[in-house]
Every structure is written in structure tokens, then in C-alpha cells.
Amino acid sequence: MAITRREFVRGGVAAFTISFAAPAFLSDLARAQGRSRRNLVVLYLSGGNDSLSMLIPYNDPEYRNRRPTIGIPAANVLQIGSDRSGVALGLHPRLSGLRSIFNAGRLAFIQRTGYQNSSRSHFEGTDIWSTGDPRSPQSNGWLGRYLDTLPLPVDPLTAWSTTGVIPRTLQSNHVGVPSIPSAQGYTFQSPNGGADNGFARDSATRIASHLPVDQPHLAFVNATAQGAFATLDRVIQVGTYAASVTYPNNGFGLALRTIAGAMVKGVGTKVFWVQTGGYDTHAAQNPNQANGSYTGLMTTLNDGVFAFYNDLLNQGLLNDTLVLQFSEFGRRINENGSQGTDHGAASVMMAMGGTVKGGIFGTAPNLRITPDNPTLENSGNDVHYETDFRSVYAKVVDSWLGGDSVPVLGGNFRGGAPEIL
């Protein structure tokens, strides 16, 4: 091959004239390169989402048998039709906004996503989903590896974490990712006003530019300060964003509002990270009660995502946006003694956006415990995966980000990918 992928990306699609047997991803890449405003929003539900309370096989008789207290009655679910195996599915009653998006054809549910020998540990499970490497999840993140394929120099706002820490998913070799929970607080202050403030900023910027090779830990800390100085002025612009809708006044809603602001102000971010927690519902999750913790989780999720959707729709940015949701594992099928559920295996992923092919992908688990039931594992206690989560990542990298999923994911996981895009 006479031209490397990096050169290709740097030169842009127009420069690509040499003919060779183009792998399938190149057409996607060409499309992606034409859409400079495209971005990906990764949405992490932390704690292990009990997806059987989110996307509910409400006619499965075992559903209510195994969840006599926390099972949601068929009459209460928001019906969205059936999957290809004929299982009727409904959404948690608080997900009315998501149902609207689903009905508009812009929301996809991917059932039973996971991997072989699913970890029941929050931390190992999160690392596996973050790295895309179930065998040794200590490497950089899958999106960090994608960022490493971008032509250098990479703009410091190419990725943006709305949480205080940089999630492993975005950890990369070459690209420093800023964490900016709120654009308003992202400013440089100093004890003295006037000209001295400028002197202080000059000095602090110079101190941060000291990256000694023999002290990598100091170089690392200084590089994060450098990242702050490199992004300050543009982020302040985002802080002036006036949203077209009212977002819920909670951390999740405000993070989504910040993301919409960054998009509208055109800062050029390709990958955003947002998360909302509390999904480790071992107790008192009762999704049927207003004060059950799962009810609150669904309310936060629905209201935030629906506001974000409407804002992007009003701003004409929905077609440039893909939201991809995951959690580190699903939960045990049987409820436990405390109206909760313990750690389980496969779960549901969601994809939302203007160009998403909405619908229900994959098949629901059959909740009946029999030795030959392939949809369950762990003696019928947990849901067994059907779609390898890395195939979803592959689809996103190849068809949305315009990358090549094979080196990013360390293998070809395109087979069996749901056609969500």
C-alpha cells in the first residue's frame, strides 16, 4: 500500500486518488470525513444497570415469578413492540421521553450485549468495557486508541470529559483529554487584577510548559496544566451558551447542557464523555415505587437525554450526534431479599442520534431456567450475552468516527455488529 492511513486522514478524502482494493470501512471513512461536525457522546451508567427494569420482557411469565416485588406489571410499561424473536418489550414507565425518541426512529436498543465470562466486579468490568479487552484490561481505552490514530498535532479539545477524572475509555498515548464538568468554572484566577493577572498567567503557562523527560510524573502533571491553558479561552465561550430547552438541574443534565453548548459553539470536539451513577442497586431499587432508587435513576436518565435530544433537534445538530450508552454489567435476574438485584452479566446498550437506525436489536433473554437455555448463564441466574460489545464499538469506530476498528480494537469484531448506523 503506497499510502498510510494516517497520511490518508491528514490529506483528507479529496487527496485520496490512488486506487487499491478498498476495505469496507473506507466508504464509511469517506462519509465521515465529509461530516466535520460529527461527534460521539459516550454515556456511562455507572454501577451496573439492571436493564431488565429498563427494557422489560413484560409478557415472559418468569419475569414476574423471578421478580415478585420489583417486576413491573405489564400494564405499567411503555410498550415499544417486539424483538425479532417475538418477545414483547416495554420501557420503564418513567422513560416516556426515550419512547418518543424511539417512535421517531432515532433510538436503538441492543439487547444482551456483553462478552464471554462476564466479570461481576465493578472495577474489572468497567475496565473491560473501557479497554475493549476482557483478557487484560489494563491498557488505554478504546476511544483513547482511536484518538491516537488522529493526525498530530491533535487539538486539545478533540475529546472532552464532563466528569472530574479522565475515564479509562479516553486514556491514550498521545492525546491529553481535558475534564470540564462545567464551562463556567473553567477560568484562570490570580490574587492580583489588572496587568499582574496577565503576568501571572504568562508565568504559570511557562511553568506548565516544562516537561522534563527525566521526570515523567512532573511532565505529566505539567501537561495537564498545559491542557488547561490551551483550552481556557474557547471553553469560556461555551459558558455563554443559551440552551433552547430547560435542562434538569442536576449534574447529568448540566453536563449534557455543557456538551450541547460545546457543539453549538463549534469547538470541534469529536468525543464527549458523560456519566450518571447510582446503578449499583443492591437494595430498595423498587422500580414500581416513586421513591424506589431505580425510579429515580430512570427519571434522571430520561429527563436529561430527552432535553438533550430536543436541544440538538432545535439547533439542527441531531444528525451530527451519536449517543452511545453502556454499563459495566447487567444484574441478577432474581430479585434479592432487599428489593434489589446483585451483580449479573449481559445488559442493554442504547444508541441515539439523527442518523441512528432506530429499533430493537438482538433478542431478549428467555427467563425460564432450563439446562439448555442458551440465553442464560450461571445456572440460569444471569443473562448470557448475544452481541459482543466490541462489535458495537467496531460499528461506531468504522461507520461513525471514520476510523479503522481493527487496530483500535486489536482485532476484527465487525462480525455480528448490529446495523444501528
Added chain:
Amino acid sequence: MQQRNEPRDRERVRHGEHVVEHLLRRAGFGAGQDEIDDYMELGLTAAVRQLLDYESVPDDVDSLIGTPGYVATTSNGAFSPRTVINDSRQRWLFRMVHSSRPLQEKMTLFWHNHFATAYSKVAGALGADEGARYMAAKPTEDPNQVLGQIELFRKYALGNFRDLLVAVAKDTAMLVWLDGRTNVKGKPQENFARELMELFTMGVDTFAETDVYAGARVFTGWNLTRPQNAYYTFSYVAGQHDTTAKEFTFPIYSNSSKVIPARAQDAGMQDGLDLINAVAAHPATGPRLARKLYQFFVSEVSQPDQGLIADLANTYYASKFEMKPVMERLLLSPQFTAAENRYARYSWPAEFVARSIKEVGWAGFSVNNALGPMSNMGQQLFEPPDVAGWDLGTNWFSSGAMLTRMNFASQLATNQRVNLRDLARGARQSPETLVSFMLDRLTAAPFAREPYQALLDYARAGGAWTGSDAQLLTKAAGLAHLIVGSGDYQLV
């Protein structure tokens, strides 16, 4: 070889001062000049022993809260750390700044991260006042002598780890946090049993899923009761206990038996004690604790010295899980004082904030003003993100968190500008003397030539040097901001 800031090093001629400063940053939260002088008189070995034998030092720090000469607190109404979590946070920060038992506070922070329990869930279950109570109450101030979780960690700071595990398993906040109170016969609740093995002792991949299921059954009946509507306290409820035998994949008893035998329900509490003994003695636990201690006290940059890890683990097992001899070996090891291990840790926000208050000054400053910034730096005390504790090391540093640290430095320096001016009067001769004075006071790692020049240029910027009070008022605070906000200062 990088050229270091020579003037600063010349001023610190006393032999071993760098080492004592290092000791106090690691086994404490940094030190003002008075404390450094006190510990210098002792010498390193005696200083370590005094830090370890903190029982011999009066524990009177809480009585200083609200008195002149110490960092201030701010509260709505009466200061009530027993019932208001914001006040509990302030009290702990106050102790970090002013305690005469710094290593006890440092170990308390270590255990808080190790057994990470979040106030919000306890408060969500039992109410805000009760949540603060079970997290932070002192027995001497509580009408029912409730020992809040953080006081438990303070009590066992350098105590017996096995005893600490038992106390944690019975701790009210923990029984709410990991849902142990809902773990009953026939409906086992796995949360506590899983984290006991994965996070508190042996570590991930050292046990099987079946061990989690068996462990959950072991702790059935470890519950809470509330006598006379007074307070929630541990109670073993025999009728909730699963009396059948529990089999594990690792030895539970010294005869290598892997089975906890079936027991009558009244005797069933012994199941949990047997399992705690087994996980404390498990061969993975000692090395894992040793590695965590190494990273917290020695270095996050270098790979742990395998010989030292083995030595610490052996001490742990030989002493039957006593932490004080382990910490004594660690602090007196050559690795602890090795030059390459100084400034080789990424400070936690609590360490950064407490140290900067101690070194910049506190007159008129309230620790309440540090709580919001600490949260934005990623560490709200009593609110770890999950049961694995905070993401440490490089994870503390992101652009937003670093900016928050810089802005906290600015806030503190602004607040202390008059005091800094007064202190700096003796160094008013030139920009060079002022920069040297500020670097010395703030015990940052030696600045390399380039960043040192950036500091000096800042001191010189804005007009000819006169050394006037007005100039000192601007530049001493400005330099404190730049130094405390520098990358160098984030390393301890």
C-alpha cells in the same frame, strides 16, 4: 543534569531538613516551620517513632476548633460535626492541618479510602443527621456514645487489621453502604462479601464467584437494630442466619479445611469471624496491603521494591496483622528516604489542601472555603465515588482538576496576602531574594532553571523593583499562587 535553584538550597543548610520535610509530607500533611524545627531536634528515627507512638501525644486537636490562632471553620448555627456532614468535613480538615498526631490522621485517610463508604447512601437511608452521625460522631459528643466510621478508622489507625475488619463488618455505616443489613437466610445479599474479598483484603482474581455466594451466606444475620429508638447498632440476628455449611475455594482454617461447618443459628456469628480470619491471613492480603501502603507512603512512580513488599507482608503475618510494626518497617526502610522517592507521589486533594494551608498560612482562612474546591479536585471527604475509593495517582490530574488546584492556590494566597507581605519583608532586597524566600517557605521540589526563571520574571514584571510594602503585597501573594499552583507542588 538539570540546574536547580541554588539560592534555596543554600539557605537550607541544616543536615536532614529535606528528609524531615519529606517525612512530614508523607506521614502527615506537610509542616510549618515550627513543626519542622521540633521534629528536626528529634532526628529522623526518633521522629518516626514519635509519629508511630502517637498514643503518647495528647489528642486535644478538636478543642482548638474555633479558637484564635488556628484555621477557622464556618457553619450555619452551632458547629455540629456530629449531625452536619459539612461540619464533619471541616473538622477533619482542621485535624489534618493542626493535629499533633499527623500519622494517625494520615492512616485514617488511608482507611477511609480503603473501606470507602459514602455519606450520601447512609443519609439517604437514615436521614442527613443520622448519616453524619454514623460517619463522623465521636463517642464523647454523642448522647449514645456512637462511634462514627471515621472515628473507628482513627481508633484502629495503626491497630490490628483483622480487628479492624471485624469492626468494619459491624459498622453501622458499612452495614447500610454495602447492604449487609438486608442479607438474610434464603435471600443472600452479596455486596459486602464480594468487596470484603475483592477490595478490603485479597484482591480481584484471587477468589471465585462461588466464594462470593458462600461469603454472603456467612454474613446472613449481621444486621442493625435500634434499641429504644436511640441509634442503629450492630446486632447478630440468629433467626436470619443461614446455618448450612459453606464451602470456599481457599482455606478457611489452619488445617486447610475450606468448609465452614454447619452451625446452630445461635452460634452462627462465628461463621463471619472465621471468614474474616481467613481473608486476613490469605497469602494475597499481606502483599496487597503492602503495595497499597507503598504507593501511599513511598512512591507511585517507581515499581514497588519486591524485597520491601515481601518484608512488609512478612511483618504483617508474623505480627498477626498488626499495622504499627508494618508501618515502622516501611518508614524506616532505606526506600522511604531514598532521594528518588521524594516528590514521587501525586498528592491527593486532601493532602494538597492541608499542606498548602499549613505552608501558606491560615489566619482568617476558613476550611469551609476549601470544601467546594476539593470536590472539584475530585475528593469530597466522606463521599468517595464508589466502594473502590478514589482513583489515585495520575487520575487526580485532569485539566479541570488542575485548574481547580491552581485557583485554590490563588484563593488562599489572596486571603493570606497581608500575612505574606509581612513575612516577606525580610526578603524585600530583590526579586531573587523574594522568590527564594517563597520557595523555601513552600517546600516545593527544587525548581528547574526554566520554571524558576518564569517565577523570577513574574516577580520582576510590572515596574522597577523597589521592595515597597505595596510591591510585596502584590508579589508575595502572586508568587505563593504560582508556586502552590505549579506542577512541582502537586507532587509530595
